[in-house]
Amino acid sequence: MFVMIGHWPVIEGLWAPVQQRDETSETASARWQRLMRAAQGGDQRAYAAFLKEAAVFVRVIARRYHRDGGAVEDVVQETLLSLHRVRHTYEPGRAVEPWVAAVAKARAIDALRVRMRRAADETEASDGQLHEVADSTAGADSRHEAQAEVAAALAALPAGQRAAVRMLKIEELSLAEAAARSGQSVPALKSLLHRAMLSLRAALKGSNDA
Amino acid sequence: MRDTDELIETLAQDAKPVTPLAPPLMRAGLLLAGLLAAMGALVAFGGHVEETIAHLSRAPFALELIGALAAGVGAVVAAVMLSIPGRARAWLNLPVPGLVLWLAGGGLECYRQVEELGYVPTSMFASQDCFVFIMAAGLPSAAAAYVFLRRHLSIDAVRVMALAGLGAALLAAVLLQLVHAHGTNPVDFVTHVVAVTLLMLFAMAVGRFDFRRP
Structure with missing residues (x-):
């Protein structure tokens, strides 16, 4: 009524x-x-x-x-x-x-x-890892060379992992912002970043050992 | 906390109108209608419906066939229901009575074949055609169910696909009985159970893969 x-x-x-x-x-x-x-x-x-x-x-x-x-x-x-x-x-x-x-x-x-x-997992990805990765190239002749090695290692990553590093570590987006931009879930992004950091660490350690 | 507020703003700005899904029972009916229509077409071309109906006078065969059909239909309905977040877990039990009938009927039919007809198994691979048939008929049905459910599969994908795979496999087992109507001997029945189980496990793996996809 x-x-x-x-x-x-x-x-x-x-x-x-x-x-x-x-x-x-x-x-x-x-x-x-x-x-x-x-x-x-x-x-x-x-x-x-x-x-x-x-x-x-x-x-x-x-x-x-x-x-x-x-x-x-x-x-x-x-x-x-x-x-x-x-x-x-x-x-x-x-x-x-x-x-x-x-x-x-x-x-x-x-x-x-x-x-x-x-x-x-034995290794935990943390916020400071990218810097640690760069520091691990201390044996390189110069800072410029170290940066070039990091850039090359980044370029060798699969596209998804590279995008996660770019958004979360270089552009310093929050997980939520990166998730909204990429259309991926927060855990998926964390997982991609974790795998990327392990790959970078392995690649740069390898180049230093060589 | 600030991130969450920003996320809410971002999501709200992205909120375009969406069409709510039709009621799940209606959607389950639609999916089943498609699957059963495909089965009906296959039976119309190569089925032995009269022989199957004649065999239905034997209680174990009737139990096996009706049980597989009921469990298959129940599993498909449960898959559609549980693909919607928040639906009661009790839907998981829907295929159970049919499964019990199927296993009981198959078991009794095997007993009849051995005790009354003196069946002696020769090889565990004697019924490999049954295996191939259930897989060949069940996989397209499971794929159809996956496509039907895929858009909103992210919450409970493994469980939903397990039910969808089970339903598709059991309906394929029913189809098998309709195109070669004869009693199920123990090797046949074990082969049917193995094929249904494998198809269900395969569907679960598909659900798991889909669920893990970023």
Whole structure:
């Protein structure tokens, strides 16, 4: 009945307070459904509002799997990227929370797997590795030669690894920015960077030994 | 934290309208209709439907065939349902009753072949044609399911592809029974089970590869 009345412009003024009360009393679940429907329709403001609220929800889930704040934030970002990619799979009219929670849980477990794989590796890529790699060429005759060796080693990397080094180490983009630019996931970028650093280290160590 | 806020802004700016998927049961029905129509066409050309219907009077054969069909259909439906994030894991159980019927029916049919008909196995490779048939018919069906599900496969790809592969393989096993209608001896049945398992494992590997792709 109220909906019918709300469509009559003559009494729109009467309807407005009811609308306002309805909005303030709207449950979080209903609000997310409304925002997701709007987001699927291309409403960028609704989508941003939904993602901001979803990030809080995802952070709670991520903390169940990860203690480190950085890892939690990686899971949050990776989940948001995944939600963006699969936003067409949300079925209007259904609760949004299980949909978000399933994606968040999957991404949190993925991050755990990546961490376990890394722990098994002997070497850990760190932010200072590129500089270490350059320093490892101390036997070269000059700084210029060392730079040339690094450039040659970079050029020899596969395109994906080279792009990860360029974005994250040379242009110093954040993981999120690099992920958004390249269309790749945060864990995938981390993995590419890790492999690139190992390759660079091996290549430059080889050239020094020679 | 700042990175996350920037990411949200970036994603929101990239938010073009998207068309929500049709309800999963409808999509599962569409996929099944395609697979069953292809099977029907093959049976129409080279099937022995009358012989198969005659064999259905034997309870073990009927159990085996109906079980494989039910499990195949159930696995395909479960694959489509679970490809949508947040759907209940209980969908995983959908093919189980059919699988139990298939294994029970196949087992009973093998027992009948050995006890009543005196079947003596000669070679474990005597049914290699069955293996080739299930693989040759199942792989295109599994590929069709992969293409159908691929666009939103990133969340639970291995599990979804396992179900899709299982469904495709079981429907291929049903097709096999329709084109060469005779009882299943123990070597046949072991070959069927091995072929179905291998196809499912292959589909899982495809799902894993897809999942790992950056």
